[in-house]
Amino acid sequence: MNIVVGVTGGIAAYKTVTIVRLLTKAGHDVTVVPTDDALRFVGLPTWEAISRNAVTTSVHDDVARVRHVALGQNADLIIVAPATANTIAAMAAGLASDLLGTTLLATEAPVVIAPAMHAEMWRHPATQANIATLRSRGVHIVGPDDGELAGGDSGPGRMSEPEHIVEQALAVRAEPDLQGLRVAVSAGGTREPIDPVRYLGNRSSGKQGTALAVAAAERGADVVLVAANIDAATLHDATAHPKIRIVTSGTAAELGEAMGAAAADAHVVIMAAAVADYRPAEVSTRKITKEGGETPVITLVQNPDIVAGLAERRSEGTAPRGQTIVAFAAETPQTPEEMIERARRKRERKNVDLLVVNEVGWSKGFETTDNAAHIIGDAGAVVGTVDGTKREVADAVWNAVVRYRRGQQAGSHDQHPDAADTTATTRQPGGSGAPRQLRRHRWRG
Numbered sequence: 001m002n003i004v005v006g007v008t009g010g011i012a013a014y015k016t017v018t019i020v021r022l023l024t025k026a027g028h029d030v031t032v033v034p035t036d037d038a039l040r041f042v043g044l045p046t047w048e049a050i051s052r053n054a055v056t057t058s059v060h061d062d063v064a065r066v067r068h069v070a071l072g073q074n075a076d077l078i079i080v081a082p083a084t085a086n087t088i089a090a091m092a093a094g095l096a097s098d099l100l101g102t103t104l105l106a107t108e109a110p111v112v113i114a115p116a117m118h119a120e121m122w123r124h125p126a127t128q129a130n131i132a133t134l135r136s137r138g139v140h141i142v143g144p145d146d147g148e149l150a151g152g153d154s155g156p157g158r159m160s161e162p163e164h165i166v167e168q169a170l171a172v173r174a175e176p177d178l179q180g181l182r183v184a185v186s187a188g189g190t191r192e193p194i195d196p197v198r199y200l201g202n203r204s205s206g207k208q209g210t211a212l213a214v215a216a217a218e219r220g221a222d223v224v225l226v227a228a229n230i231d232a233a234t235l236h237d238a239t240a241h242p243k244i245r246i247v248t249s250g251t252a253a254e255l256g257e258a259m260g261a262a263a264a265d266a267h268v269v270i271m272a273a274a275v276a277d278y279r280p281a282e283v284s285t286r287k288i289t290k291e292g293g294e295t296p297v298i299t300l301v302q303n304p305d306i307v308a309g310l311a312e313r314r315s316e317g318t319a320p321r322g323q324t325i326v327a328f329a330a331e332t333p334q335t336p337e338e339m340i341e342r343a344r345r346k347r348e349r350k351n352v353d354l355l356v357v358n359e360v361g362w363s364k365g366f367e368t369t370d371n372a373a374h375i376i377g378d379a380g381a382v383v384g385t386v387d388g389t390k391r392e393v394a395d396a397v398w399n400a401v402v403r404y405r406r407g408q409q410a411g412s413h414d415q416h417p418d419a420a421d422t423t424a425t426t427r428q429p430g431g432s433g434a435p436r437q438l439r440r441h442r443w444r445g
């Protein structure tokens with residue numbers, strides 16, 4: 001893609017160097033358009049070196065090629081990071097006082113901005129009104145985050161992290177290859193009550209499952225996200241997305257019921273939630289105390305396997321024909337081979353189409369922003385390996401689902417009536433035509 005990165009005069013400009021680096025590394029052609037003020041923070045040679053393209057702030061350079069409008073006309077995507085209060089006001093007013101201003105006025109490409117300023121300036125009604133104006137024109141706003149600001153203050157106004165901005169910006173251009181699909185995703189970890197104040201739980205944060213739901217919605221699917229004990233900050237992007245309906249659940253039984261309902265008309269079911277295998281046989285109606293003097297013994301009973309139950313419904317014909325079912329497995333193996341072997345057996349046992357396996361441990365997999373996983377498909381083949389952010393893992397899983405469904409439909413004339421047009425390629429619009437996954441995620445196999 002041709003991407004223009006506008007940089008304006010804020011201290012966060014140093015983080016934009018990473019944004020440009022990530023975009024060029026992913027194979028995009030990046031032109032940086034700094035304002036004069038931005039160059040006081042990071043100099044022109046840095047932008048040229050990192051983008052490998054000529055950089056100017058002036059509308060009077062390269063006039064023969066009408067650079068002041070050509071950049072905007074040729075762009076597939078424009079990112080402005082950091083976007084200062086001043087630039088946001090200029091954009092809202094439609095000012096064309098420099099090369100960035102003319103580029104923004106001359107473009108029909110999606111525009112993504114990452115505001116960065118002091119909390120007071122962000123909260124000011126003028127800035128909020130300008131943001132509302134930009135939003136109403138379709139500009140995508142990423143952040144700002146809450147956190148430490150220049151000068152030691154803190155509050156909302158900190159520019160989002162480069163990886164997040166890149167992820168969000170590229171998602172704006174993502175092809176809607178899941179358009180027309182209804183999907184059900186479970187996320188988080190169940191809690192099985194022992195008494196009114198205690199439970200048996202697990203360390204799943206819900207980040208991976210939420211990333212799957214958001215990725216699906218951004219790729220066009222209608223999503224039901226069954227969320228078990230996920231905090232509001234993790235759910236934030238899902239809550240804001242119009243194509244995602246969130247159903248909250250607490251226990252395995254509640255999650256099973258919610259997933260059963262959501263799966264009843266879903267084309268794709270993904271069970272990313274960490275479901276308790278066991279629950280206390282009895283739940284005390286009163287808090288268990290030490291007063292009796294005896295150490296309590298908690299007897300456990302096994303919970304039904306929800307995903308295996310959904311697969312059974314499909315086999316019995318009581319779920320939509322052609323439904324694709326994906327399970328997750330978190331393993332603590334001694335060797336990578338053992339992990340894959342366990343995953344293969346689990347996929348067979350649960351009778352699911354794809355099984356995503358990742359290694360977990362005290363510092364791996366849970367609560368982190370990154371993840372590494374293998375995707376096991378037909379006949380136990382490793383159909384993908386991905387190592388990246390949870391969003392990248394999510395996109396890799398959806399790519400595997402798209403490929404799997406395409407394979408199913410090619411091999412069968414007995415397809416689900418709704419399933420047509422749901423397995424389009426994952427090419428990037430405006431791009432070179434190379435499969436997105438091959439470029440962005442280190443796929444092997």
Ligand code: C5P
Pocket residue numbers: 252271272273274275276277303304305306307308326327328329330346
């Ligand atoms: O057998 P194991 O717990 O490792 O399997 C994990 C997969 O099975 C996940 O997809 C999880 O959501 C699902 N699961 C389930 N019901 C259970 C336990 C796990 O659907 N009771």
